[in-house]
Each structure stands twice: as C-alpha cells, then as structure tokens.
Amino acid sequence: MTASASRLRTLRDHIRWAVSRYHAEQLFFGHGTDNAWDDARQLVLGALHLPWELADGYLDCRLEDDEREHLQALLRRRIEERVPTAYLLGQAWFCGLPFIVDERVLIPRSPIAQLIERRFEPWLPGEPARILDLCTGSGCIGIACAYEFLEAEVVLADLSFDALEVANRNIEHHGLEERVYAVQGDGFDALPGQRFDLIVSNPPYVDAEDFADMPAEYGHEPALGLACGNDGLDLVRCILAEAADHLTEQGVLIVEVGNSQVHVEAQYPEVDFTWLDFPEGGHGVFLLAARQCREHQALFRERLASRTGD
Structure with missing residues (x-):
C-alpha cells in the first residue's frame, strides 16, 4: 500500500480507495463479482467479518489500527498479486450458501x-x-x-x-x-x-x-x-x-x-x-x-x- 493508504480510516475510505486502485491496475472480476465496487465491498466487509447487507451508515465507522493493517495487507495482495477475493477471505458464496475455499x-x-x-x-x-x-x-x-x-x-x-x-x-x-x-x-x-x-x-x-x-x-x-x-x-x-x-x-x-x-x-x-x-x-x-x-x-x-x- 502507498503512504496515502495510511490515511484511510473508515470502511468507506477503504472501499473507495480500493475501487480506484482496482480500475487503475485493471484488475479482473470474474470470481463471484463482475465489477470493482462489489469486489472491494466484499473484501473490505468480509475481512472484518461484517455482513454484505451492512447498512450504509456503518460504512463511516473508523477502524482500529490492527483492523486497518489486516485489511490493507489483503488489499495489497488483491492488487499486487491479483489474488481473487474469495481466496483472500477463505470463503465463497454459491446458491446463497457459504463455502470454504482455498487455492x-x-x-x-x-x-x-x-x-x-x-x-x-x-x-x-x-x-x-x-x-x-x-x-x-x-x-x-x-x-x-x-x-x-x-x-x-x-x-x-x-x-x-x-x-x-x-x-x-x-x-x-x-x-x-x-x-x-x-x-x-x-x-x-x-x-x-x-x-x-x-x-x-x-x-x-x-x-x-x-x-x-x-x-x-x-x-x-x-x-x-x-x-x-x-x-x-x-x-x-x-x-x-x-x-x-x-x-x-x-x-x-x-x-x-x-x-x-x-x-x-x-x-x-x-x-x-x-x-x-x-x-x-x-x-x-x-x-x-x-x-x-x-x-x-x-x-x-x-x-x-x-x-x-x-
């Protein structure tokens, strides 16, 4: 992550930043999502064990330092190594059911x-x-x-x-x-x-x-x-x-x-x-x-x- 990433404080900050970087780095979306916003939201919320249906009001909650470090490490791997989000989270959804996945x-x-x-x-x-x-x-x-x-x-x-x-x-x-x-x-x-x-x-x-x-x-x-x-x-x-x-x-x-x-x-x-x-x-x-x-x-x-x- 760049120095600017250290200024990211809220869930919304991280999702917005991730979407920008995903587009800039031309990531591919085909493992459960088909666009940058959904992929970023899935990774940010999933990394912090928050539900996909989280009300938008909660997106402005500030993260603890350890949460930010964990999340930014995952975002780094998603962007730099092109690791699909499901592997980073160890979970994918199919027919509305959660499944354990790895490589x-x-x-x-x-x-x-x-x-x-x-x-x-x-x-x-x-x-x-x-x-x-x-x-x-x-x-x-x-x-x-x-x-x-x-x-x-x-x-x-x-x-x-x-x-x-x-x-x-x-x-x-x-x-x-x-x-x-x-x-x-x-x-x-x-x-x-x-x-x-x-x-x-x-x-x-x-x-x-x-x-x-x-x-x-x-x-x-x-x-x-x-x-x-x-x-x-x-x-x-x-x-x-x-x-x-x-x-x-x-x-x-x-x-x-x-x-x-x-x-x-x-x-x-x-x-x-x-x-x-x-x-x-x-x-x-x-x-x-x-x-x-x-x-x-x-x-x-x-x-x-x-x-x-x-």
Whole structure:
C-alpha cells in the first residue's frame, strides 16, 4: 500500500480507495463479482467479518489500527498479486450458501446455481433419490443440491485428493455427513455399478487458446480444474461415453462446458443436446436424458476412442 493508504480510516475510505486502485491496475472480476465496487465491498466487509447487507451508515465507522493493517495487507495482495477475493477471505458464496475455499479448488461461480435454485425444473421427472456431483471441487454443487432435495443421497467425486479435502470440510461445515460423502477417482472410476437420478458436472473444459489468454487472477486456481486438452473436452468425452452406465432409467445428465460449447456442437452434430437458458446470465450448459445417453453411447465411445488412439 502507498503512504496515502495510511490515511484511510473508515470502511468507506477503504472501499473507495480500493475501487480506484482496482480500475487503475485493471484488475479482473470474474470470481463471484463482475465489477470493482462489489469486489472491494466484499473484501473490505468480509475481512472484518461484517455482513454484505451492512447498512450504509456503518460504512463511516473508523477502524482500529490492527483492523486497518489486516485489511490493507489483503488489499495489497488483491492488487499486487491479483489474488481473487474469495481466496483472500477463505470463503465463497454459491446458491446463497457459504463455502470454504482455498487455492486447491476453483472458486464457485457456475450458472448451474440457477438450475439448483429452481430444483432443475422442468427437467427432472421426479424427486431424485441419488445425485452425483462429478468433478466436485469444493463440493458446492452437490451440497447445494442436498439443501434442495432433502431426502437425496449425494456423492461428490473428484480426481484431486486436495480438492476432496476441501469438499469434506464443506460437508462437515454444513452438517451433511449423513447424506453427502466424497469419493476419489478419475471420472466414474470410483463408482462402479452405481447409478444416479441426476448427474451434474462442472468439469475442466477450458480449451488451450482460452487457457493461454486467461487473466492473471485465474493463475491462482488449480490448472487441473480449468484446462482439459486442446479443445477442452478431454474429460467431457469420457463423461459422455460412460454416463449411460451410471444413470437410472429416467436419469438426467447436466454438464457445463462454457465457451467449449462450440467444440461440443462441432464434434457431435448428430446429438440433440438441450442447451439450457440462464435468465441471470451464463451459457454453455447442456442436458441429456438417460435415453439419449444410451442411444448415442456407441457414438460417444467411438469419438472418445478416436481421440485417445484406442
């Protein structure tokens, strides 16, 4: 922080100063906020354990010296090192729920949250008994599903032991140990013979070109959770090839592929994917019914084999 920062006294002072510096240093906002003001407010209030809904009148409260030192240290890291705010606070919000996060997992930001809040209507034929959150990371998607479907058993699966340590902390934090559990494995490897009424996945899907162009903030996230081959679909191809074996008769598969939607459509022109709409913003999430997964399984396996050289 510069010498001028030492003259910052109130919450409002710090938020205003941070917004100015964020713009001057051209920070990127894409990890829970989309503008400098919200990002600065989140960091300043969160660092001091104050609620986001804090009345504006309290913004003029003066800070103690130790509070200012702590806050300014975090602001320095946000500005100079481009560390996303959620990592600095150790917490992110998803579906209105708090989740523990650190640099072992991606920061929750999927538009799938909008589907969860609508209970996946009108896509689910009935109340799901078993749900799989594949490539779970922090566990946010599966845990949020557990809040919406109170009788469902939810499985969180991921290749990364580090990510699953965070997911298990979130299971405990939300007191869901009786219905939610985590398994380690590559794709469906840890789930032989298991079937689910709903499989939701936000796998790594960033293609090589997009990955090379990502802002510096993304460099703090695990590359394993972002990049996945030249077209971003290395893992998506595996999911499509095996999904039919893990869905119940009326099950549903939902997968986020973001900008790699163009690669999905180019590689599988024969498949009638349902691309979901998001009123609050978001794109690149497809849905397939179990029937479609079975119908196209041979094609999915053929395309997977052609890419892996089998």
